[in-house]
Amino acid sequence: MQIAYYPGCSLHASSELYDIQCKKVFKHLGTELKEIEDWNCCGATSASKIDDFLSVALPARNLGIADATGLSEMLIPCSSCYNRTLVSQKILSEDPELKNKINTELSQKIEGKIRISSILDILLSKANSGEIAEKLIKKLEGLKPACYYGCLLTRFPCDMKIFDNIENPQGMETVCKAIGAEPLDWSYKTDCCGASASVNDTETSLFLMSQIIKDALARGANCFVTTCPMCQVNMDAYQDKVCKRYGIGKKIPVFFITELLGIAMGFNPQEMQIERHFVDCLGLLNELKLI
Amino acid sequence: MSSSVLQFEPELSQPLIQEVMTRSGQNLLSCYQCRRCAAGCPVGDATGVTPDRLIRMIIFGERQEALNNLLVWKCVACYTCGTRCPNNIQTARINETLKQISKEAHNKPLLPKVAAFHDAFLRSTSHFGRVNELEVMGLYEMQNAKRELKQGSGWRAIADEIKNQAKLGILMMKKKRIHFRLDKTKKRSEIKRLYKKAKDKAGG
Numbered sequence: 089m090q091i092a093y094y095p096g097c098s099l100h101a102s103s104e105l106y107d108i109q110c111k112k113v114f115k116h117l118g119t120e121l122k123e124i125e126d127w128n129c130c131g132a133t134s135a136s137k138i139d140d141f142l143s144v145a146l147p148a149r150n151l152g153i154a155d156a157t158g159l160s161e162m163l164i165p166c167s168s169c170y171n172r173t174l175v176s177q178k179i180l181s182e183d184p185e186l187k188n189k190i191n192t193e194l195s196q197k198i199e200g201k202i203r204i205s206s207i208l209d210i211l212l213s214k215a216n217s218g219e220i221a222e223k224l225i226k227k228l229e230g231l232k233p234a235c236y237y238g239c240l241l242t243r244f245p246c247d248m249k250i251f252d253n254i255e256n257p258q259g260m261e262t263v264c265k266a267i268g269a270e271p272l273d274w275s276y277k278t279d280c281c282g283a284s285a286s287v288n289d290t291e292t293s294l295f296l297m298s299q300i301i302k303d304a305l306a307r308g309a310n311c312f313v314t315t316c317p318m319c320q321v322n323m324d325a326y327q328d329k330v331c332k333r334y335g336i337g338k339k340i341p342v343f344f345i346t347e348l349l350g351i352a353m354g355f356n357p358q359e360m361q362i363e364r365h366f367v368d369c370l371g372l373l374n375e376l377k378l379i
Numbered sequence: 380m381s382s383s384v385l386q387f388e389p390e391l392s393q394p395l396i397q398e399v400m401t402r403s404g405q406n407l408l409s410c411y412q413c414r415r416c417a418a419g420c421p422v423g424d425a426t427g428v429t430p431d432r433l434i435r436m437i438i439f440g441e442r443q444e445a446l447n448n449l450l451v452w453k454c455v456a457c458y459t460c461g462t463r464c465p466n467n468i469q470t471a472r473i474n475e476t477l478k479q480i481s482k483e484a485h486n487k488p489l490l491p492k493v494a495a496f497h498d499a500f501l502r503s504t505s506h507f508g509r510v511n512e513l514e515v516m517g518l519y520e521m522q523n524a525k526r527e528l529k530q531g532s533g534w535r536a537i538a539d540e541i542k543n544q545a546k547l548g549i550l551m552m553k554k555k556r557i558h559f560r561l562d563k564t565k566k567r568s569e570i571k572r573l574y575k576k577a578k579d580k581a582g583g
Contacts, residue, residue, distance in 0.1 A: 097510040102556045128508040128564045133456055134500035137478045140402070141577045146504065149569060193572040243458035245472050246404075254462055280421050280457035287519070287544075288496035292453055296421055321556070325547065364554050 091210075092154050092162035092202065093121035096169035097129050103166075103317035105361040109346035110165055110207070112360075116223060116353055117214055121163060124153045130172040133283060136245070145190050147176035152196040165207045165346075167316035168283075171240040174204050174248065206241055207315050208259040209251065211345065215266035225354035227268025230376040233313040233343070234304035235260035235271050236323070237278050241315065254278075263345060264313060267352035274307045276300040281322045297326060298334040305338055310372060312342040320344055324366040341369040351378055392440025399437050399445075403476040409466040410434045416460035416470055426450040430460045430470035437473070446481045450474065452490035495522040505574050508564025512557065516544060 099107035114121050127150050135143035150173060154162045164170040180187040181200050191197045214220050242254045252259045255278065261271040279300055282293025300323070304312060314320050324342040331339055347360040357379055362369050373379045400407055410431065417429035426449035428436075436445045445451070454474040461469030478497075481488060488494035499518035503510050524537045551557045564570060 097512075097562065100509070100562050101512050101558045102551065104556075104558065126565050128570055129504040129510045131504065132500065132510075134497040135504075136472075137456075137475045137497045138482065138501050139479065139577045140475075141580055142501070142573065145573045145577070146570075149573065189576070190573070193569060193576065195566065195569065239455075239457040239459075243462045245456075245458060245461065245469050247467070280455045280459075282455055284496055284500075285453075285455055285493075287516075288492040289453060289490060292422060292425065292455070295425075296455070325550065325556075364556060366550065366554055 089118060090120045090122050090159060091205075092157050092159040093123045094127055094150055094154065094162055094164045094169060094173070095123060096127075096164065096166040097132075098166050098169075098317040098321075102321050103344075105364045106165060106317055106320070106344050106346060109344060109350055109360055110163075112355065113346045113349045113353065114163075114210075116355075117219055119210070122157065122159065124150065124157060124162070127153060130169045130176075132168045132172065135172075143172065144176045144179050144186065145193075147173040148180060148187075148190045148198050149194055149196075151177055151180075151200070151202065152191070152194045152198045154202045155199040156196040157202075159202065161203045161205055163205050163207060163210060165315065166318070167206070167238055167240040168318060170204065170206045171244060175244055175246060177204060178246065178248065207345065208241065208263070211263045211349070212251075212259045215263045220263070220266045220349070223353045224267060226352060226378065228264075228348060228352050228376075228378055229268055229270075230310075231264075231269040231348070231372075231378065232308060232310045233264055233269055233271050233348075234274050234307065234309035234311070235264060235277055236300070236304075236312045236314045236319060236342075238314065238316045238319040239278065239280050239283075242278055260313065260315065260345060264348070267349060269313075269348065271313075272304075272307045272309050274303055274309070276303045281319050283318050283322070286322050286326055293322065294326065294330050294333055297323060297330045298336065301327065301330060301336055301340075302334070304340070305336065309340060311340050311369075313345050313348060314342060315345050317344075327367050339367045341365060341367050341372055343369065387439055392438060395440045395442050395445065396437050398480070399473060399476055402479070403469075403472045405468050405470075405472055406466070407434050407437055407468065407473070410438075410468055411466070413465065415463050415465065416468075419459040419463050420450075421457060421459065422450070422453045422455060426453050430468075430473075433470065433473065434468070446477055446484075446486055447489050449489065451477045451481075452488060452493050491526055492519075492523060495519055495526070498522065505570065507561060508567045508570050509562045511562055513559070516548070520544060 131146040264271040286293040350360040428448040428450040
């Protein structure tokens, strides 16, 4: 089966490993990801702080390209891209005048028919259907992840129907259980890491991350698992600084969900590019005899 | 906003609340001050002003205070306040609108680095259609340096800021998390036209 795929800027840059993992893992699960052609940045969380028109129009161009593929579904692994694209599609469906205005500038017009899926939407259905279990080489026993959703997977700037609980989502836990991990119940799963505040208001971001890390450790988590490249890079690259500043004695790996799936399905750490993490991951995986 | 309750002048408040309501799409007048937003705000402790208070400020027409408070500039746009609000008011959207109004009025942003970052991000998108992290960081630090020089803070402040970011940059390089090739959209003319449309709209 083939579905459309929008990687977004992060997956072509600091989170390139996530792009590589997505393609490999989905292919192994029988879904080929077809990257849409000549896509552009969705404007992420910045556009709406400067111009409302651009915050809709930038993802709209990608929606036009995606509609033209004729495929019925598009995967967007990055939470921010997923959120902005879905919001744009909704606004355009309610505002035909705006849609026309944007369409006049586009060579591939928005029709609004493609279904936008987060990575969890798809993985959850594959976990429930047993497709993931079929491909399992080993169970990730002993892995106790704190499933970290962050903000933009469940919360939107406007009303949006999603297939999970907004305050206490369970999709990632279900996928983790399907590969034999033991996800923990905890309180900060949908709390904010600060996103771009790590760059422009660092103290705020470090404080937010300290609370998330403290709660995960208090619950006995030995790693985080996330689907958002912004959360991943923040929690991974800044963890050392957070732990020093807030006297936290232990650092734990921050996995993308795709690399855990990959390991469970028999890929080796090199194929998943696990060496590109800031907080060491191989130690834990070795200790649990998972690699 | 302490004494404003006694000085409420509807004719002064109207233009501000109307502008914010129209642009943000949020019905501020339905706020009944239950403070559920305040309870959930992750930056509320640091900002003092919480979403409920900001809404009150806008209703009272206090333009300068509404544009220059820490909530507007420290808001991480996590959308917690909005998803919990019983009246469906998304204050993160209000904060975004206030940032836009502030920029359009050439106000000095309370946290200039926050404004500089979003500017740099959107400029980077306009150049190549895609965001290249090195370019964003370059544009961002240039804007910071320009501002520091103007303020007469001297080279030390600038050097410290750049040193801090460079440290992270080197770490990212070691982990192969920085890319040096330029990622571009081919049909950038389309993106430029969208930017132009945005500009024309703001001007007209």
